[in-house]
Amino acid sequence: MFKDVIVRSSGRYFPERVFTNKEYEAILDTSDEWIVERTGIKERRLAAPGETVSDMALKASLQCLERAGLEPDDVELIIVGTVTPDTIFPATANWLQGKLGNTRAWSFDLNAGCSGYVYSLNTAYNMLRNGQHRYALVVGAEKMTALSDMTNRDHCVLFGDGAACLLLEAVDPAENPQGWGIKDFYLQSDGSLGNILMQTAGGSSHPSTYRTVRNHQHFVEMQGQPVFKNAVRRMYQAVIQVLEQVNVPPEEIDWFVGHQANARIISATQRRLGVPEEKVYMNVQRYGNTTAATIPCCLDELATEGKLVAGHKVVLFTFGTGFTWGSTYLVWGETK
Numbered sequence: 001m002f003k004d005v006i007v008r009s010s011g012r013y014f015p016e017r018v019f020t021n022k023e024y025e026a027i028l029d030t031s032d033e034w035i036v037e038r039t040g041i042k043e044r045r046l047a048a049p050g051e052t053v054s055d056m057a058l059k060a061s062l063q064c065l066e067r068a069g070l071e072p073d074d075v076e077l078i079i080v081g082t083v084t085p086d087t088i089f090p091a092t093a094n095w096l097q098g099k100l101g102n103t104r105a106w107s108f109d110l111n112a113g114c115s116g117y118v119y120s121l122n123t124a125y126n127m128l129r130n131g132q133h134r135y136a137l138v139v140g141a142e143k144m145t146a147l148s149d150m151t152n153r154d155h156c157v158l159f160g161d162g163a164a165c166l167l168l169e170a171v172d173p174a175e176n177p178q179g180w181g182i183k184d185f186y187l188q189s190d191g192s193l194g195n196i197l198m199q200t201a202g203g204s205s206h207p208s209t210y211r212t213v214r215n216h217q218h219f220v221e222m223q224g225q226p227v228f229k230n231a232v233r234r235m236y237q238a239v240i241q242v243l244e245q246v247n248v249p250p251e252e253i254d255w256f257v258g259h260q261a262n263a264r265i266i267s268a269t270q271r272r273l274g275v276p277e278e279k280v281y282m283n284v285q286r287y288g289n290t291t292a293a294t295i296p297c298c299l300d301e302l303a304t305e306g307k308l309v310a311g312h313k314v315v316l317f318t319f320g321t322g323f324t325w326g327s328t329y330l331v332w333g334e335t336k
């Protein structure tokens with residue numbers, strides 16, 4: 001018999017250092033006005049020198065576990081969505097497990113760009129749903145400034161660093177009369193469009209050499225407009241699709257929580273869906289695009305501010321490199 005999979009707690013850690021648009025004005029041919037008008041971003045966070053993705057993930061995870069009243073060893077599965085791993089191998093999830101002092105879990109990274117969180121969440125959901133494990137820690141963590149070319153205004157102004165997570169618990173449906181938990185998801189990818197948003201070098205196709213470094217091939221390379229257009233179209237489709245699957249009309253949704261890449265992308269998706277602006281959460285203005293960390297960060301902010309409470313119906317939606325996209329429908333549980 002399948003289990004219900006409920007969100008039990010959340011956590012987040014964003015570095016203290018705030019990097020404002022004004023600071024970019026000082027080093028690039030850009031302006032606060034341009035960045036705010038085209039993206040909605042006002043500032044982002046920067047990891048401290050030497051601060052790694054697993055360090056940030058650790059702080060978010062410890063907060064999440066403490067709120068749930070659990071010890072690190074209660075967790076049996078750790079997934080980290082990231083495209084900025086501490087090392088190519090081992091996985092950031094392995095480093096995180098070690099830093100947590102967890103000895104029971106199996107742990108791995110999931111690389112799906114900005115869709116990394118929704119992909120990771122639904123992977124954990126399936127592992128828990130079939131009864132294999134009770135608790136899973138699902139983290140989105142990134143140090144996007146490590147992939148940002150601070151001399152290239154086309155992309156560096158968009159990104160930031162940070163980590164956030166959710167703790168999932170599998171319970172018997174009889175113990176969950178409220179019907180909380182993850183209900184369904186929709187995930188897709190189109191691998192023919194990978195070259196529109198990528199990091200060329202550092203993998204096995206273009207190993208690191210002095211040439212790849214000199215040619216700035218270790219940084220984000222992106223054609224902004226096709227990403228923008230595909231993001232709006234695909235995220236809209238993903239929301240409609242998952243709501244059709246669960247037979248819930250958009251009017252019944254309390255929160256639409258989308259990947260935070262650009263305020264214009266989120267607003268265009270909201271208008272296309274025809275749902276009220278107040279139900280579509282946005283914090284891209286404060287953090288920029290933190291890739292796999294954006295969605296759990298939004299959920300944690302909403303929950304800790306008391307705006308997202310048990311019984312709320314939530315749709316998550318995302319789009320990113322690959323291209324990858326998708327959505328999740330869930331009913332928020334009682335979190336601490």
Ligand code: UT7
Pocket residue numbers: 029030031034035038039114153154155157222223224225227228231259261262265289319320321
């Ligand atoms: O989740 C996946 C991650 N990525 C994304 O979601 C990004 C999706 N794309 C976007 O958000 C937008 O395409 C951008 C924000 C990247 C760019 O906005 P845009 O409205 O598509 O601008 P554009 O690329 O058409 O550029 C317009 C102008 C260009 O100048 P010219 O050719 O018109 O003279 C750019 O060179 O703006 C210039 N520009 C800038 N100007 C000042 C580009 N970046 C900057 C900048 N500051 N930072």
